[in-house]
Amino acid sequence: DAGVTQSPTHLIKTRGQQVTLRCSPKSGHDTVSWYQQALGQGPQFIFQYYEEEERQRGNFPDRFSGHQFPNYSSELNVNALLLGDSALYLCASSLEAGGQETQYFGPGTRLLVL
Amino acid sequence: AQSVSQHNHHVILSEAASLELGCNYSYGGTVNLFWYVQYPGQHLQLLLKYFSGDPLVKGIKGFEAEFIKSKFSFNLRKPSVQWSDTAEYFCAVNNPNQAGTALIFGKGTTLSVSS
Numbered sequence: 379d380a381g382v383t384q385s386p387t388h389l390i391k392t393r394g395q396q397v398t399l400r401c402s403p404k405s406g407h408d409t410v411s412w413y414q415q416a417l418g419q420g421p422q423f424i425f426q427y428y429e430e431e432e433r434q435r436g437n438f439p440d441r442f443s444g445h446q447f448p449n450y451s452s453e454l455n456v457n458a459l460l461l462g463d464s465a466l467y468l469c470a471s472s473l474e475a476g477g478q479e480t481q482y483f484g485p486g487t488r489l490l491v492l
Numbered sequence: 493a494q495s496v497s498q499h500n501h502h503v504i505l506s507e508a509a510s511l512e513l514g515c516n517y518s519y520g521g522t523v524n525l526f527w528y529v530q531y532p533g534q535h536l537q538l539l540l541k542y543f544s545g546d547p548l549v550k551g552i553k554g555f556e557a558e559f560i561k562s563k564f565s566f567n568l569r570k571p572s573v574q575w576s577d578t579a580e581y582f583c584a585v586n587n588p589n590q591a592g593t594a595l596i597f598g599k600g601t602t603l604s605v606s607s
Binding site for chain 1: 596
């Protein structure tokens with residue numbers, strides 16, 4: 379049973395560019411959440427997708443957007459990249475359970491913005 | 493807004509020593525509580541979780557945590573650590589009564605265990 383997978387594993391971009399990160403949830407899961415983890419910090423919630431809709435959003439600017447597809451996979455898009463966007467981006471999947479859900483994390487995509 | 497505090501940034505222990513990592517959260521309502529671990533070179537893994545019921549929860553690899561509602565705490569314990577427990581530990585909380593289950597994480601505690 380495959381766990382959460384993310385692609386690519388590493389990415390280097392320059393300021394002002396746009397990036398798309400991808401996530402496939404664990405088999406049977408229908409909810410995908412995205413987090414940003416800066417070096418030496420805990421993960422920070424970006425947003426969560428359920429039934430192809432953004433259900434909850436953290437304190438991130440509109441440059442961060444996402445999408446969930448009918449097969450529950452998800453993309454995170456970041457426009458107009460800034461140096462401060464350099465971080466590990468984590469995807470987590472879960473099965474909707476009325477608030478009692480456990481999120482399982484993927485290995486992350488490490489983004490470096492130069 | 494909810495927040496999570498992990499008091500110890502870096503803990504250094506010898507093998508067989510006992511471990512307690514502190515975690516406090518700031519939300520006064522019903523919460524779900526989690527401890528995740530990140531071993532070197534690996535992704536975040538769930539150690540244990542609390543949703544309701546017995547406030548003492550047991551997780552994998554001999555870890556346990558106690559939810560003390562009056563203290564807004566969910567401290568992680570292990571009676572005897574091993575070298576393989578060297579890792580980054582994160583406490584997280586969410587609100588089960590809202591639309592969406594965003595996890596709010598603490599900054600993490602680095603545990604170094606010497607053999």
